[in-house]
Amino acid sequence: MKHELRLASSENLAGGTATNILRVASELVRVVSRTGSDLREVERTVIEILSATSELPVNAEEPGFHPALLALVREVAGQHEARDDRYRALLDTVADITSEDDPDRLLGGIADRARRLLRADVVYLWLAERDGEYAHLGATSGGMTSELLDLRVPAGMAMTGRIIESGMPLIVTRYFGDPNFVHFPDVDRVMEREKIVATVGVPLVNGSKRLGALIAANRDERAYTPADLDLLHSLAGHAAISIERSRLAEETKTALRSLEDANRELARSNAESERATTAHFTLSQVALAGGNIDNLVQEVVKIVGGELAVFDPDDRLLADVGDLSGTAQPPELIRQAALARTTQTSGSLVAIPILAAARLLGILYYQGDETPAKPDIQILERAAVVAALLLLLAEAEAGAAGFRRDDFIDDLLSGDEAPSRLIHRAAQLRMELRQPYTVHVVRAPLQQRRLAYLADEAAKIRGGLAGQSHILQRGNKSSVVALIPGNDPRSNSAELSSAIARAGRVTPSVAGAGPARAVAGVRELFDEAVTCSDAMERIQGGAMSGTLEDLGFVGLVLSNRPNVDRFVRTTLAPVARYDAAHHTELLSTLEALLATDGSPTAASEVLHVHVSTVKQRMQRLKDLLGDDWRTVDRTSELRLALKLHRLNQNTLEADA
Structure with missing residues (x-):
């Protein structure tokens, strides 16, 4: 077998003996590595190298030659096996991380495998954020603290920032003394607690993207070799691909979820x-077909479910489906909607104003089984618009058909129309005649139509109505008549007078009578109110409100239905109540004073008490009856009341 020997020429022997030895050793290792495990081939090759580098002959039979050669072969083979084991482990690691889809498990697996491959104490896997300004810890293996988990390392800082920014690997023999990177105090603090000494790090790069850094560290002194660096670099390359693939897969899943959500939302x-x-x-068909509010409410409930009611601006129920008709008092939400003129919601409740321009026609009130969705509220708001149209149409039809207040009041007072018809017409005008109500005659120095309008606006607040009546005219002037629900004509007269005075800036005369029920006896009450109004005008100039009873004995005389007992109680009740509560004798003292023309001395003789006692009682009578109790008019009323009381001793029992 022919070998090209680098040290074959005498030129390669130049230099010192130590250098030659190293070169020979290197060449021997290289050749043994290439030759394999055939000892005869290795022996022949080694003899050739040694012969080429030595002036002395090489004898293979020299004692100790073969054991030394065998040791060399074993050492080289051991190194190869260790390297092969590490690369097999690397391949297994690559297979594992490329099959992992979960991002968190992927990062943790890379850190664990890197620690085992390099036999490191700790491995940190840092990820660069998308803007490149910071890096954060994606995973760690072998660490004893979790302080780095929430830490963000600025770009260029610490060993992490240096590797990501430069894209180059870095081997650090002594971490805290290394000047090759800018130390970051927060990271150094953790490294000190972990007792880190030596580190090696490589960038996580996929194409042109720098995804982060993979750093291995030891707690004792260790000289990381180029082989360690190559192994970690190989792992980092595959890890970067897997991390990018995982990111893309996660982004794809997110995009698919968003697309699915968008499709569901579109559907x-x-x-x-x-x-x-x-x-x-x-x-719309309800309105076009000539339907009414009841039809509308029924159709809306078919669409949105729940319970629905329509109230007028005075909180009177116009139509409903469900149990809302039993509401004694209008819910606060209705008042809020009427005040704000906008839709109001509270849990499963919705109140929507029914508007025609700026005019409030009523409130649409809905109660669902659960909080209504926005589309349901929009349908209810559409229903409120249709309700406004229906109410305006009904109002116009009522006027065109003769359901005007003036005509109604004339027909009510004349008694020419059937009671059921009058009750129905009153309902169209939002007045309930089946409940007690009082009758009032209103006079003021205003144009009659203006006065009728002011009276009607004031009456509507109480659920009543007002208009002009031509039944009893004074010259060319009609009478303004008001009908107000309630049992107390005096209180209703006062409230009506106050409301007209505020709105019209005039002090009216309001005379009341009643109460009436249905339509029976209304004309008598009207006549009584007219009589009272005439009397108030003659006595007080008209600027007052009340009933015939408030006119004292004059009202008693003028009334078509004189109530003697009520006159007596009204006149003497304050004194009688005081006597009953304090066991005094003010009533007998009042009678004695009236019998003696108001003389305390004469009255004391009649009563057989000291005159100072009479004077004290006179002061108390003044407190109870008013400052004018000794005037001619008042004393006349008091005398008459006392005489009538004596005729019927039971008159004041209810007050006593």
Whole structure:
């Protein structure tokens, strides 16, 4: 077998003896490595090399030659086997990491395999962030602390930053004294706790992409060899490909999930659009077919489910499907929607204002089994628009058919129309005649139509109505009549007067009577209110509100239905209640004073008490009856009330 010997010529022997020995040893190792394990071939080749490099003859029979040659062969073979074992392990590692799809397990597997291949104490796998400004720890194997997990290393800092930035490997014999990279305090602190001494690191590169760095470290002194570096570099190359493949796979999965979500959202959107189109057509048909609010509510519930009701601006129920009609008081959400003029939601509840321009026509109130989705709310809002159209149409139809307030009030007072018809017409005008209500006559120095409008606006707040009546005209002027729900004509008169005064900046005269139920006796109450209004105008100039009872004995005389007991109680009740509560005798003292023309001395003789006692009682009477209790008008009323009381001793029992 012919060999090309580098040291065959005498020129290769130039230099010192030590150099020659090293060259010969190197050539021997190289030749033995190439020759294989055939001892005879190795022996012949070695003799040729030694003969070419020595002036003395080489004798293969020299004692010790064959044992030395065998030791050389074994050493070279051992090194080859160790290298082969490491590369077989590398191939196994490559096979494992290329088959791993989970990103976290992939990074952890690379770190574990790198530590075993290099027999290192710790391995760190750092990943560069996409912007290249920082790197973070992707995985570690053999480390004793977790402080690096949340650490971000700036570009160019620490051994990691140096390797990623330069793209070159780095072997460090003593970590803390190495000047080849910029030390980063946070990393150095961890390295000190890990007691790291020697390190070797290579970049993770895939094509032109620098993905990170793979660094092996030992806690004792170790001189990493080029073979170690080559092995780690080979592993890093395959690892970078696997990491990039894993990243691309994850991005693909994310993109597919996004695409699936988009497809589902598109399908849902198409379904909602189709549902909304169907709802719009259905609701429009209700209006086009001449339907009403009840029909609309029923159709909406068929589409969105749940319970639905429509209230007018005064919280009166117009239509409903479900159990919402039993609501005693309107929910707060309805008031919020009416005030804000926008859709209000709270859990499964929705309140939507029904608007015509800036005018509030009512509230659409919905209660679902669960929180309604946005498409359902949009359908409800479409329903509110249709409801506004239906309410406006109903209002226009009511006016065109003669359901005007003026006509209704005239027909109510005349009694020429059937009660059921009047009740129905009142309902169209949002007035409930089946509940108690009071009748009022309103007068003020205003144009009658203006006064009627102000009275109607004020009455609507209480669920009533007002208009002009021509049943009883004063000259060329009609009467403004108001109907207000309630049992107390005095309180209703005061509230109506106050509301008109605020809106019209005028002090009206409001005379009340009642209460009435249904339509029976309304004309009598109207006549009583007119009588009261005439009397107030003559007595007080008209600028007051109240009932005939508030006019004292004048009202008692003028009333078509005089209530003596109520007159007595109204006049004397404060004194009677005080006597009952404090066991005093103010009522008898008042009677004695009136009988003696208000003289304390004469009254004390009648009562058989000291005059100072009478004076004290007079002060108490002033507190109870008012400062005018001794005027002529008041004393006349008090005398009459006392006389009527004496005629019927049980008159004040209810108050006593």
